Amino acid sequence: MNLELESLGDAEGALAVFDPATGSEIGRATTYSEDDVSSIITLADAAGQEWAQRTAKDRAAILSKWFALTKQHTEELARLVTAESGKPMAESRGEVAYGASFIEWFAEEGKRAYGETVPTFAAGKRVMTIKQPVGTCAAITPWNFPVAMITRKVAPALAAGCAIVVKPAEATPFSALALERLAHEAGVPRELFRVVPTTDPAELGTLFCTHPRIRKLSFTGSTAVGKTLMRQTSDNVLRLSLELGGNAPFIVFDDADLDAAVEGAMASKYRNAGQTCVCANRILVQDGVHDAFVEKLKTRVEALKIGAGCEEGTTLGPLINSAGRDKVARLVDQALSAGAKPVTGATTSDAGEGFYEATILTGVTSDMAIASEEIFGPVAPVIRFSTEDEAIRIANDTPYGLAAYFYARDVGRVFRVMEGLEYGMVAANDGILSTEVAPFGGIKQSGMGREGSSHGLDEYLELKYCLVGGI
Ligand code: ADP
Secondary structure: OOOOHHHHOOOOOOEEEEOOOOOOEEEEEOOOOHHHHHHHHHHHHHHHHHHHHOOHHHHHHHHHHHHHHHHHOHHHHHHHHHHHHOOOHHHHHHHHHHHHHHHHHHHHHHHHOOOEEEOOOOOOOEEEEEEEEOOEEEEEOOOOOOOHHHHHHHHHHHHHOOOEEEEOOOOOHHHHHHHHHHHHHHOOOOOOEEEOOOOOHHHHHHHHHHOOOEEEEEEEOOHHHHHHHHHHHOOOOOEEEEEOOOOEEEEEOOOOOHHHHHHHHHHHHHHHHHOOOOOEEEEEEEHHHHHHHHHHHHHHHHOOOEOOOOOOOOOEOOOOOHHHHHHHHHHHHHHHHOOOEEEEOOOEOOOOOOOEOOEEEEOOOOOOHHHHOOOOOOEEEEEEEOOHHHHHHHHHOOOEEOEEEEEOOOHHHHHHHHHHOOOOEEEEOOOOOOOOOOOEOOEEOOEEOOEOHHHHHHOOEEEEEEEEOOO
16 A cells, blocks of 8 residues: 555645645645535435445444554554654654544444433333434544544544545645545545545535535634634534634642643643644643742753654654744744743744744733633743632633643542533643543533544434334
């Protein structure tokens, strides 16, 4: 199976893809017009009718093969992820393993889409529920996890018996095209799952929302685009899953295990150069441990090795492009002029075009833009607080509600804070919570619906109530 970039790309393709570490073009992808995609959706819908008739076990066998091929081609996939997203190779390999885990999980879970027999409300009548595929789906995915954001949607759709058409992010079409190739090789019918790169995301977004054959849209990306799609899907009353932006608090209480908290902060903040929607966006530290925590964090942050993702030993790669870097620089500069203090970094890096130094700021306050906007960069803004109530109030003071983290040892506090944080996902004494076994998703303006776990399968199933009378 050839997954080399040259074989996935097309020198004549309209979509140019760039290496974030150098800014140079690495290849071009073929794009699809509105008319092309309209026909692709119609064909997908027909393939979906046949696919839905197969047994869950047959579908699972094909998904398992896709999982095995994905694992087998980890190295080639990881190279593509690093080439187009810039993340260090070790993280890319981790992403491929994480992405593949959804295929394995949903291959199994698809076999357990159980309905119910409900105790009846009247003699002579029987009440049941069955779960059926929602129908043909469309997905729009971001560039920060070019493999996992595809598998997290496509695997449950296919396992549930649906067809799916995916528009990958403009920056990262090749990982998606490689996954599509592996899926077809594994036996997923060609028309059933298609990847359709474009240079005009708004055009295909509108088509997905209005095409009469699409029954469901799953989107991961910014809150602004999510809101547009929500409006557009209302005409056809599409089923909708939205994984949008976050503003994750990472709270360190006086009773925390400080070394563990520093480890957690490193993983939560600097992974993928801070470009994940569950990245710690605000580090809240209680008075009693503030200085000690910042000192320990500084030592670890200054040991990060900045460089191109493909270089051995790199632990901090570039941002996706110079616009991403400029946004980070703007937020840091605004915070500094409003009184924040640089502990380390706080400047663009001479490592190359899209690089920004790993940064810690102290003296950050909630009214600064850096505390309310998603940074999407390797910057830890530290906010100091005194009491537990104050920490919860600051943490919840945002329209977002995706992930939250905190470190504390007092068991009463662990429960109080876990319950008090208005977030879809809360981790106590851990800095990473993404896994295929648990429901990933947000509340408030961070979105709706869950991915992964058994709940992730339900997003692609309709629950039908069946009444049998005359018994
Ligand atoms: P990010 O800041 O992560 O790039 P976006 O929300 O802009 O977030 O992008 C996430 C995905 O949404 C990408 O695949 C992008 O092409 C797509 N996208 C951007 N604008 C629109 C739009 N108007 N309609 C549909 N999809 C869009």
